[in-house]
Amino acid sequence: MARKILLVDDEAGFTQLLKMNLEKSGDFEVTIENDSMKAITTARSLQPDIVLLDVVMPGMDGGDVQAQFQSDSTLTNVPVIMLTALVDSAELSDGAVAQSGSSIVLPKPVDLPLLLRVIDEATGEA
Amino acid sequence: MEPLSLVESVLDNLPVAVFAKDANDDFRFVLWNKKQEQITTVKASKAVGRDDYDLFSEESADYFRSVDKAVLKRGKLLKVPEEIIEGKDGQDIHLRTVKIPVIEEETGRRLVVGISEDITEQVQARAKMESLNKNLLETNRELQETQLQLIQAEKLESIGRLAAGVAHEVKNPLALLLLGVDYLSDGIDPDDPNVDTILKQMREAVDRADRIVRGLVDFSSQRALTREPVKLHAVIDEVLLLVKHELTRSNTTVTVEVPDDLPHVFLDLSKFEQVVINLVINAVHAMSESKKPTLQIKAHSKKLDGVVKNQGARKYEVFRSGDPVVILELIDNGCGIESADATRLFDPFFTTKATGVGTGLGLSVARKIVQLHGGELQVIDRSDKKGAIAKLILPTKIDTGKVPVSSKSSK
Incomplete structure (x- = not known):
């Protein structure tokens, strides 16, 4: 069964293309939320297997959204991967990922094979 | 005190230089007041009876003569906004001069009367400004x-x-x-x-x-x-x-x-x-x-x-x-x-x-x-x-x- 991904990012073009890439294999079903203020509502109804979350967004930033998820009993155990241009891939060695609290942080532009690997590890499919 | 006529007295106490040249006598000076003495440092006794060529450089004299002739030809007053003569110690003296053609009533002589104001300080101030x-x-x-x-x-x-x-x-x-x-x-x-x-x-x-x-x-x-x-x-x-x-x-x-x-x-x-x-x-x-x-x-x-x-x-x-x-x-x-x-x-x-x-x-x-x-x-x-x-x-x-x-x- 395809794993459910919630993708929260205000960049509509980016979310659209990431969804296309992730759904290509048939392993995932991606739901896009471009409005961070609605992320919690969308997550509650979707109950995703994993959340991909942008950091710099208007309305609520990624940190605030993640805090909302953690305080919700139905979402607190859902793994979150932060995607952000604030982290430079040059600062990380190849294939490495950064941690921010319980979240994994991946730099934008996104290295797709790395993202797929991290998703697999986080959802216990590795 | 030497007695002077009223006109002589006024002329010598004017704050401007006044001179006159006789056009019928090779433009020799016939009048040279006190202020003109001060400006040129030439006494009236030395100047009267002489012409510009005796008192000034040839170049200056040529210029003064040409202006004098122009005044007589025009038959009316001519303003020279600025002319330069050489002072005692070689410094330039800047003058603003008016020249007037006059025919003397008693003698019929044609005269060129000049009235000059020393504007050296003004010119220097202007240059400084x-x-x-x-x-x-x-x-x-x-x-x-x-x-x-x-x-x-x-x-x-x-x-x-x-x-x-x-x-x-x-x-x-x-x-x-x-x-x-x-x-x-x-x-x-x-x-x-x-x-x-x-x-x-x-x-x-x-x-x-x-x-x-x-x-x-x-x-x-x-x-x-x-x-x-x-x-x-x-x-x-x-x-x-x-x-x-x-x-x-x-x-x-x-x-x-x-x-x-x-x-x-x-x-x-x-x-x-x-x-x-x-x-x-x-x-x-x-x-x-x-x-x-x-x-x-x-x-x-x-x-x-x-x-x-x-x-x-x-x-x-x-x-x-x-x-x-x-x-x-x-x-x-x-x-x-x-x-x-x-x-x-x-x-x-x-x-x-x-x-x-x-x-x-x-x-x-x-x-x-x-x-x-x-x-x-x-x-x-x-x-x-x-x-x-x-x-x-x-x-x-x-x-x-x-x-x-x-x-x-x-x-």
Whole structure:
């Protein structure tokens, strides 16, 4: 069964293309939320297997959204991967990922094979 | 005391030199008063009965003779605004002279009567003033050059602060491009409906990155002040692109009410962007504690009224009543301005920001740039005390008499 991904990012073009890439294999079903203020509502109804979350967004930033998820009993155990241009891939060695609290942080532009690997590890499919 | 006739007495006490030459006797002097003695340092007893060639250099004498002949030919008064004779110690003496043709009643002699005023001191004062004026212009030019350098230095500082945000804004389209490449690199299925969308998104991403980078390059360019007619809306759009990251991070809502049909304003685009970027970043910092940071950017045009010389908006001697202007306001809902700080806002290096957040040059440079545009910048508390207003008054016509002309910027 395809794993459910919630993708929260205000960049509509980016979310659209990431969804296309992730759904290509048939392993995932991606739901896009471009409005961070609605992320919690969308997550509650979707109950995703994993959340991909942008950091710099208007309305609520990624940190605030993640805090909302953690305080919700139905979402607190859902793994979150932060995607952000604030982290430079040059600062990380190849294939490495950064941690921010319980979240994994991946730099934008996104290295797709790395993202797929991290998703697999986080959802216990590795 | 030697008895003198009334005429002789008057002549010798006049503050101007008076002389007369007899045209019927080779222009020999027949009259030479005391003042003429003082100016030329030649006694009347030596001068009377001699001509210009006996008393002055040949060159001067030639000139005096030609003027005398011209006076007689014209038959009327001739003014010589400035002529030079050699003084006692070789110094030039500058004279303003009037020459009058006279026919003496009793004798029928044709005379040329001259009245000369020594204007040497005036000429020297004028030369000194011209030299001082030249120095003043040079100093002013250097000052303007320094101001332009200061403006550029502050701009580089702004660019440094914006760089991280701009990099972030460029990374977003790059991220999109990479996803497009990832998708297409597995091979393109002509029946895949996603391909068209992906290509369209990739093109838009390239355009967007290009706009941001171009905006930054234009902004950072160092040029002398070059003003051109500009739509204010275009300036605001460019600025918002460069500060988008700062606005998003600070969760600031921006509303723009800048009508498209406003008259053009004559601006140096890059320098004026510097002003607006400064004001926007200031507002963002001022709203850091606000619950719902909101920045309103509004503009309208009007004719100034009630502006009296040296009062109110006239304080920089820029505007007069009836001048058409565009007024741009940036209204925030931040901490406002402490009354103790109000008078120091535009002082260089004055800042209420934490160390490392601001240098205190922003507003002083912003006001200087606005003044170079013949405009005015005011920063005031909102009347409801719920934030501050930065108000820019900009002329919609160029009056070169009011606008300082910039010099070329130095490298």
